[in-house]
Amino acid sequence: MISQKRKIADSLVYGLIYLCVALSVALLAGIILYVFVKGVSHVNWEFMTTVTSVLRGTVGIAGNIVNTLYIIVITMLIATPIGVGTAIYLNEYAKPGKIVSLIEFATETLAGIPSIIFGLFGMMFFGQTLGLGYSILTGSLTLILMVLPLITRNTQEALKTVPDSYRNGAIGLGAGKWHMIRTVLLPSAMPGIITGVILAIGRIVGESAALLFTAGSAKTLPKTLSMLFPKIFQSGGSLTIQLYLSATSEGDFDSAFAIALVLLVIVLLINMGTKWLAKRFDVSRIQ
Amino acid sequence: METKTKISVENLNLYYGENHALKDVNMDICANAITAFIGPSGCGKSTFLKTLNRMNDLVENVRIDGRVCLDGDDIYDSGMDTTLLRKRVGMVFQQPNPFPMSIYDNIAYGPRVHGIKSKAKLDEIVEESLRGAAIFDEVKDRLKKSALGLSGGQQQRICIARALAVQPEVILMDEPTSALDPISTSKIEELMEQLKKQYTVIVVTHNMQQAVRVSDYTAFFLVGEMVEFGKTKDIFSYPQDKRTEDYITGRFG
Numbered sequence: 225m226i227s228q229k230r231k232i233a234d235s236l237v238y239g240l241i242y243l244c245v246a247l248s249v250a251l252l253a254g255i256i257l258y259v260f261v262k263g264v265s266h267v268n269w270e271f272m273t274t275v276t277s278v279l280r281g282t283v284g285i286a287g288n289i290v291n292t293l294y295i296i297v298i299t300m301l302i303a304t305p306i307g308v309g310t311a312i313y314l315n316e317y318a319k320p321g322k323i324v325s326l327i328e329f330a331t332e333t334l335a336g337i338p339s340i341i342f343g344l345f346g347m348m349f350f351g352q353t354l355g356l357g358y359s360i361l362t363g364s365l366t367l368i369l370m371v372l373p374l375i376t377r378n379t380q381e382a383l384k385t386v387p388d389s390y391r392n393g394a395i396g397l398g399a400g401k402w403h404m405i406r407t408v409l410l411p412s413a414m415p416g417i418i419t420g421v422i423l424a425i426g427r428i429v430g431e432s433a434a435l436l437f438t439a440g441s442a443k444t445l446p447k448t449l450s451m452l453f454p455k456i457f458q459s460g461g462s463l464t465i466q467l468y469l470s471a472t473s474e475g476d477f478d479s480a481f482a483i484a485l486v487l488l489v490i491v492l493l494i495n496m497g498t499k500w501l502a503k504r505f506d507v508s509r510i511q
Numbered sequence: 512m513e514t515k516t517k518i519s520v521e522n523l524n525l526y527y528g529e530n531h532a533l534k535d536v537n538m539d540i541c542a543n544a545i546t547a548f549i550g551p552s553g554c555g556k557s558t559f560l561k562t563l564n565r566m567n568d569l570v571e572n573v574r575i576d577g578r579v580c581l582d583g584d585d586i587y588d589s590g591m592d593t594t595l596l597r598k599r600v601g602m603v604f605q606q607p608n609p610f611p612m613s614i615y616d617n618i619a620y621g622p623r624v625h626g627i628k629s630k631a632k633l634d635e636i637v638e639e640s641l642r643g644a645a646i647f648d649e650v651k652d653r654l655k656k657s658a659l660g661l662s663g664g665q666q667q668r669i670c671i672a673r674a675l676a677v678q679p680e681v682i683l684m685d686e687p688t689s690a691l692d693p694i695s696t697s698k699i700e701e702l703m704e705q706l707k708k709q710y711t712v713i714v715v716t717h718n719m720q721q722a723v724r725v726s727d728y729t730a731f732f733l734v735g736e737m738v739e740f741g742k743t744k745d746i747f748s749y750p751q752d753k754r755t756e757d758y759i760t761g762r763f764g
Contacts (some may be wrong), residue, residue, distance in 0.1 A: 314605055319571070353595075387608070389606055390611075392566065392569070392672070393610060394610045394620070394624075395608070397597065397601070398594040398596075398597040398625060399620075399621075400624075403624060
């Protein structure tokens, strides 16, 4: 009797679990398929490599791609060293206590704040107070605030998984603290740090709210290579912003879905890259 | 046998916060001999070992008074360079802890810390140290491979080789065989016999038979106190203190 009941309960639970799995897979596959079908016919060489121009009659996102890359590079160049440095300080130098837990609590909270709040702050502080206006720099500075907690947390977690025996081993051989961190801790923590960095890049690629009123929406390309640097002080819309504009004010859903598809592919590539890099840098796997 | 004092400890007290972990320890440790510290868990023997190369500096809330002299110089003197101290007094830990690097880089780590860059010189040190730790023949064909791929016993000898590579004078071993199988243990014990010709070896051990087998001198610790210290055969044959006798005859511990 009992075993009969158990069997029924078991198959019921199994059925429910399979239903949940099927549902989430179907939803995910559905979205991807929908975007793919709607977007794929409009993604072509011209779309990827030209700028939208009424004169030439072209529709393209090259400017937005460059802006997105530009924002990623500037943000990460500044955020990575600060984030990793903060994590090293918190984990290796600071004495555990109230201040450290306060900083950790603040970092955790910052990581969970809706990005539009960062955008509002960025617009008021970097854009208005510092007078940077709508520019790639304003956008990047805003995003730095947003991804810093992510990088710091991930680096800290990675450092925490490095066994103390490595620290003692190096110190016991007479290594100074910084030497120990540089030669033993950081290489061991590298996969975790890389994961944090790439997750941050993923956040940037997908970010729209915080960029909407900081980086602006210009889609032009710098005319020459030497114009690339001054571009940092000019408005530059990322792919996500262009998607928003295409789907709303421009009413061009074909382009919107094409951009969505491009973004999906980029995110997929980033995820694959993360896995590959984290594996490559995993020192414990060296044969 | 002519004996020379390598490390001399005078009135050493150590506190973890409020906890008085080492109580007025006095000891002269002989050069080119093996000294064993025995005692039940929590008796302070490992803590005492770590005071000898100031590894306790890394622990929060530790306060130490008294003197620990290495060749007559107080290592707790404010002028003491801990980097140089730890070069002279090396350490092997309970759990084998090779770094996640190649065998070669593990051994070369210490010499590199102390500024040796020449490839030829490093090659020479690596081979010499691996030979000194009786593991060269086992790993000579895989020096560029990860040290983490070795067995526990081999890893521990890699760690001993790594400690030898900075040419220390004293080697501290904190229960170096407690994580190893009997065959690896006997290899390490044989190795210790070899090492004492050139180095002063101090070993913390849980295993009294090991103390009898390898050591020349034994110190017995109990709740932060050094109860008895002397030649190993005297301690184990004619213990002076009732507590030592109880411990070595297995009445507690």
